[in-house]
Amino acid sequence: RAARPAARRLGLCFHVGSQCLDPAAYEGALALAGMVIEQAGVPVEVVDVGGGFPVSYPDVVPPPLGDYIAAVARGAGHLPPGVRLWCEPGRALVAPGESLVVQVLLRRGDSLYVNDGIYGALSDAGPPSFRFPARLLRREPSCAALRGFALYGPTCDSADRMNGPFLLPADIAEGDWIEIGQIGAYGRALRTGFNGFDRFVTVEVRDRPLLETPGYAEEAAEKVA
Numbered sequence: 001r002a003a004r005p006a007a008r009r010l011g012l013c014f015h016v017g018s019q020c021l022d023p024a025a026y027e028g029a030l031a032l033a034g035m036v037i038e039q040a041g042v043p044v045e046v047v048d049v050g051g052g053f054p055v056s057y058p059d060v061v062p063p064p065l066g067d068y069i070a071a072v073a074r075g076a077g078h079l080p081p082g083v084r085l086w087c088e089p090g091r092a093l094v095a096p097g098e099s100l101v102v103q104v105l106l107r108r109g110d111s112l113y114v115n116d117g118i119y120g121a122l123s124d125a126g127p128p129s130f131r132f133p134a135r136l137l138r139r140e141p142s143c144a145a146l147r148g149f150a151l152y153g154p155t156c157d158s159a160d161r162m163n164g165p166f167l168l169p170a171d172i173a174e175g176d177w178i179e180i181g182q183i184g185a186y187g188r189a190l191r192t193g194f195n196g197f198d199r200f201v202t203v204e205v206r207d208r209p210l211l212e213t214p215g216y217a218e219e220a221a222e223k224v225a
Contacts, residue, residue: 001040001041001042004042004043009045010042010044010045010046011045011048011086012037012044012046012047013048013049014029014032014048014049015050015051015052018051018090018091019052019055019062019091019130020052020054021063023067023068024071025052026049026075027071027072027074028075029049030047030075030078031075033078033079034080037079037080037083038080043080044080045082045083045084046083046084046086047083047084047085047086048088049072049075049085049087050087050088051087051088051089051090051092052090053065053068053087053089053091054092054213055091055092055095055185055213056182056211056213057130057131057132057133057182057211058131058133058211060131061213062213065092072085072087090185091186092213094184095182095183095184095185096181096182096184096209096211096212096213097184097209098183098187098188099180099182099183100121100122100179100180100183100187101137101177101178101179102114102115102116102151102177102180103115103178104172104173104175104177104178105174106174107172107174110147110150111149111151111152112152112168113151113152113154114151114153114154115154116153116154116200117153117160117161117162117197118153118160118161118162119153119155119191119192119194120153120192120197121187121188121190121191122151122153122162122183123186123191124185124187124190125151125162125163125164126159126160126161126162127159129163131164131165131166132180132183133180133182133210134164134166134168134178134180134210135168135178135179135210136168136172136177136178137179138176142172143169144169144170144171146167146168146169147169147170148165148167149165149167149168149172150163150164150166151164153197154195154197155195156195157194157195179210181210182211
């Protein structure tokens with residue numbers, strides 16, 4: 001009500017949570033947005049449904065993007081006529097677009113000490129406990145069976161631990177390099193220079209992502225068109 005007299009366009013926004021696996025959450029949130037607009041008693045031009053649209057991670061395959069679009073469409077029925085919908089696809093668009101390459105500095109059993117961690121590009125692998133696809137980078141491929149590893153970052157902070165598990169060949173050793181995929185969403189945005197560990201090199205490559213969400217790229221392009 002206070003903003004309406006000063007706003008050329010007035011909007012309302014919400015966020016159901018990043019990597020939301022329940023399309024119905026958007027319909028429920030839009031119903032609440034409709035109640036807020038009705039109770040406010042002033043016209044609203046835009047409702048931003050935020051982001052949260054998910055992507056695949058190891059052992060996680062999200063519902064089809066079409067299920068989310070359908071839930072948003074149903075939820076829009078709770079809004080006054082003429083309200084325009086916005087969204088911020090975020091993770092669904094950019095997560096597969098960036099990988100991190102780290103080096104193994106030390107191995108102790110099933111623990112690998114690497115040169116990046118939760119204060120760098122792997123914040124989501126810390127307390128949020130996201131699992132990321134990973135592969136060993138060697139000139140000669142390893143024939144060893146895959147094994148689950150935990151990673152430790154370089155900062156000497158006891159919280160700089162990523163439980164994973166990261167599935168890598170059992171013969172991985174000090175000096176090896178690991179590619180960790182699906183970090184395009186928050187890897188770069190949340191990295192810090194904590195304890196001085198803030199040096200990295202960005203390289204543009206053209207290979208496919210380590211893990212892709214089936215049909216997302218094609219379906220998203222079709223929806224946008």
